[in-house]
Amino acid sequence: xxxxxxxxxxxxxxxxxxxxxxxxxxxxxxxxxxxxxxxxxx
Amino acid sequence: xxxxxxxxxxxxxxxxxxxxxxxxxxxxxxxxxxxxxxxxxxxxxxxxxxxxxxxxxxxxxxxxxxxxxxxxxxxxxxxxxxxxxxxxxxxxxxxxxxxxxxxxxxxxxxxxxxxxxxxxxxxxxxxxxxxxxxxxxxxxxxxxxxxxxx
Numbered sequence: 001x002x003x004x005x006x007x008x009x010x011x012x013x014x015x016x017x018x019x020x021x022x023x024x025x026x027x028x029x030x031x032x033x034x035x036x037x038x039x040x041x042x
Numbered sequence: 043x044x045x046x047x048x049x050x051x052x053x054x055x056x057x058x059x060x061x062x063x064x065x066x067x068x069x070x071x072x073x074x075x076x077x078x079x080x081x082x083x084x085x086x087x088x089x090x091x092x093x094x095x096x097x098x099x100x101x102x103x104x105x106x107x108x109x110x111x112x113x114x115x116x117x118x119x120x121x122x123x124x125x126x127x128x129x130x131x132x133x134x135x136x137x138x139x140x141x142x143x144x145x146x147x148x149x150x151x152x153x154x155x156x157x158x159x160x161x162x163x164x165x166x167x168x169x170x171x172x173x174x175x176x177x178x179x180x181x182x183x184x185x186x187x188x189x190x191x192x
Contacts, residue, residue: 008152009132009151009152009153010152011152011153011155013155016091016092016154016155019092019154020085020087020091020092020154020155023085023092023094023120024085024087024092026113026116027082027083027084027085027106029109030108030109030110030113030116031083031106031107031108031109031113031117032106032107032108032109033104033105033106033107034104034105034106034107
């Protein structure tokens, strides 16, 4: 296998759907932009 | 013949250069993910799968963090997994998503359901005779359709 070849991976569509739903919900509900308060010196 | 061999060798060198450049983009993205300079910040849905987007201060964006401790851990796990998959070449950087003052590096692969992944052209795919063959095939098909109507 050369470095630029993409290995043949063929996951079931259900697994892809589950992963997409999980990540989408996770990013939407459970993450936020990191505040810059830490870098402000007072 | 010698000219052809020389040209083919030059083509191969160019292709190797392009392929290694593309692979180094994957590796640099993985390093940025592992060092925490960028974090995965979102997901792009398409009919057959999804793409992950990542940004950070180095790309003009803002890092993401979890709303709770466990969410931060999950986010870190996703980042590390994405970096490992990038190094293993299972997923690849497919391009940038550019918006105001920042851009996102977007990556995906067959593991995320995206089969047609961006790649440097294989020699035979860009070969002139192949494209000529395709042109001939289309022309023949059109001519036969026109001369023998259904």
